[in-house]
Amino acid sequence: MVWEKELNERKRAILKSIIDDYVQSAQPVGSRTIARKHELGLGSATIRNEMADLEELGYITQPHTSAGRIPSDKGYRFYVENLMQIHSLAQEEIAKIKKAMDDRIEELDQLVKRASVIISNITGYTSVVMTPLLTRAIIKSVQLLVVDDKRILVVVVAGGGVVQNKLVKHDSVINEVSLSRLTQALNVIMVGKTIDQITMPMMIELQREIQVPAEVISPVVEAVEDCVRKIESTDVYLEGITNILNHPEFSDLLKAREILELLKEEDVISTLVRSAVHKQKFDFKIGSENQINQMKDLSVITTVYGSEGKNLGAIGVIGPTRMAYGKVVSAIQYISELLNREITRIFGDDS
Amino acid sequence: MVWEKELNERKRAILKSIIDDYVQSAQPVGSRTIARKHELGLGSATIRNEMADLEELGYITQPHTSAGRIPSDKGYRFYVENLMQIHSLAQEEIAKIKKAMDDRIEELDQLVKRASVIISNITGYTSVVMTPLLTRAIIKSVQLLVVDDKRILVVVVAGGGVVQNKLVKHDSVINEVSLSRLTQALNVIMVGKTIDQITMPMMIELQREIQVPAEVISPVVEAVEDCVRKIESTDVYLEGITNILNHPEFSDLLKAREILELLKEEDVISTLVRSAVHKQKFDFKIGSENQINQMKDLSVITTVYGSEGKNLGAIGVIGPTRMAYGKVVSAIQYISELLNREITRIFGDDS
DNA sequence: TGTTAGCACTCTCAACGGTTGAGTGCTAAC
DNA sequence: GTTAGCACTCAACCGTTGAGAGTGCTAACA
Secondary structure, three states: OOHHHHOOHHHHHHHHHHHHHHHHHOOOEOHHHHHHHOOOOOOHHHHHHHHHHHHHHOOEEOOOOOOOEEEOHHHHHHHHHHHOOOOOOOHHHHHHHHHHOOOOOOOHHHHHHHHHHHHHHHHOOEEEEEOOOOOOOOEEEEEEEEEEOOEEEEEEEEHHHEEEEEEEEOOOOOOHHHHHHHHHHHHHHHOOOOHHHOOHHHHHHHHHHOOOOHHHHHHHHHHHHHHHHHHHOOOEEEEOHHHHHHOHHHOOHHHHHHHHHHHHOHHHHHHHHHHHHHOOOOEEEEHHHOOOHHHOOEEEEEEEEEEOOEEEEEEEEEEEOOOOHHHHHHHHHHHHHHHHHHHHHHHOOOO | OOHHHOOOHHHHHHHHHHHHHHHHHOOOEOHHHHHHHOOOOOOHHHHHHHHHHHHHHOOEEOOOOOOOEEEOHHHHHHHHHHHOOOOOOOHHHHHHHHHHOOOOOOOHHHHHHHHHHHHHHHHOOEEEEEOOOOOOOOEEEEEEEEEEOOEEEEEEEEHHHEEEEEEEEOOOOOOHHHHHHHHHHHHHHHOOOOHHHOOHHHHHHHHHHOOOOHHHHHHHHHHHHHHHHHHHOOOEEEEOHHHHHHOHHHOOHHHHHHHHHHHHOHHHHHHHHHHHHHOOOOEEEEHHHOOOHHHOOEEEEEEEEEEOOEEEEEEEEEEEOOOOHHHHHHHHHHHHHHHHHHHHHHHOOOO
16 A cells, blocks of 8 residues: 555545545536535635645546546545445345345355345346356266166266256167166266366276166266366356446447447456455456456456355456445445355355 | 238338338438339339328338338338248358257257347347246156255156256255155156146155155155246246347437346246247237337247147247348248257157 | 635537438429 | 429538536635
């Protein structure tokens, strides 16, 4: 915090007033407005002088001469680090969240998606969530179920009780007995291991020992791999994309569309959120701090979630730089805590 | 078709020209434009007279005096029923579709969603799809897998190889043997039946016979019911919602947002599409033919899909009334045929 | 030395009014 | 029945203008 010295109490108060006002009104805020609305006990001329200083220091800018001031990215940055008030959620909001989180969801992915929906609803911005990152999942059990004579359902259960399944189609005739033998053999080989601990020789061995045609074994093994891949993979979801349109900075349709197109680019959002998972606690990316040029008017706030000190993913919101940071932070905080509790509940005593 | 008598060849040609032009340009089209662009061998004054007639008959309207004409809903209706040309897709479009449909998907829901994505891509409109309606699904097998000592995975396979699973949590200790006994008993009761053929007495009987605590049985049975419900339930998905913004009629942000809000209302879309499933072939809902007031500038084109003469659901597009009907119809037709083929493949010889 | 009132100046925005151009309806001639 | 010609209408464009908000600067005051 090099800047801290730079700004005395009064400048801070004024900067805070400017930002609070601007966030609320979306209009450049002038000296008179501040003198009137916020009780700083100062005349507008004094504030004018201070504002000139703040502008020189780069915390605020003027869209044009004779307009009020708006915060710069640097201003917002200072705000979130030093000035922002995190007012706790309103009682009715808490009730709303609790209600939405009410039904017990046992699946991890469903759970985080639900949390994302709630954040989007409460904040009125677009929320973003990364599904749990379960690297090197340990296989706990593999099951094969006969669906019909042409199809087998492969079910893989991994550590933490995460389940994936996949249908495989084959053209051989296969009876229950040999299938259950295959199931057993697969379990012997795979249980307790991660997918990359399972080597080719093992599979060849398997193929040799079991009297099941290769046309069945190889798609089944592939399906197991697929399932593990799905378990280990993380996706990034956005909720409430159209909330973007609710904010006047995007009332220009061209801009709005540009943003919407951008948000559809999975990988952009993905890298954005993924970087957050290594941080602790809250991570702010304000305006041009996002490398991407089209995002220079957007901010991303994320926090990590997980269980027992282990980060599993990140969750947060995307909105205009002119965002109600305090409110958003408190919402994310509250919901991510609920989420953590739920994850601990279902993930529980498990590795 | 009462109207058919109303319009002679020339009026039809002019109406078609107006619509074709307007769909392409989004501008009211004047008599001179038609006289020039389309070779009808008529002067603009003649066309002017005919247009006056067409207006009186309600096929076209004038946004204001001294502007060109735009088609009315009645005009579009006549167009799709009598005038529209269905030009087959371009070679590259076919290639694109084939490529996108390339990977074999075995899950029904995934498949129709994929088809929806393709339609949205090809047409540039928002596509809508209703997932397969499998009423009174016949249970083909129920499996219970131990995930860990607190959780059981319930897997239900229904007719057509549709699979659903659900995790259930319980607090009892239960061993493999009694679980497999429960599995067997469940199968004896349920296989070959629909969910509403399974009665309370059966379950009580089950509970009495098997030495498995009620704390386990009842959540398991509930989970089975849940799975069946999920199998039988249909959802409606939209793809490419933001495509709406690509059309000038929604360049008014207020209008655009209204539409986007509307499309978020699941039940609106749901009832819209659901009504289509009882039709045969294509169904057009043009502008105010949609009962909902906010949809008076939107058209919905749907067709049914299914396997072997059995309708499973509907798929189509939502776009502005000023839509390239011909192109959309050909795209939907082509893709739904592909979809039908795939469904027949995976659904196959099954009830 | 810090604060403030006053004033001239700047810039946006909305309203106004004239002009342009596309398109119509009507009439009269072919 | 068809068409050329003409007067008329109306939205869109554009430059002008005045109001309003806000600034920077200066001079006076505590």
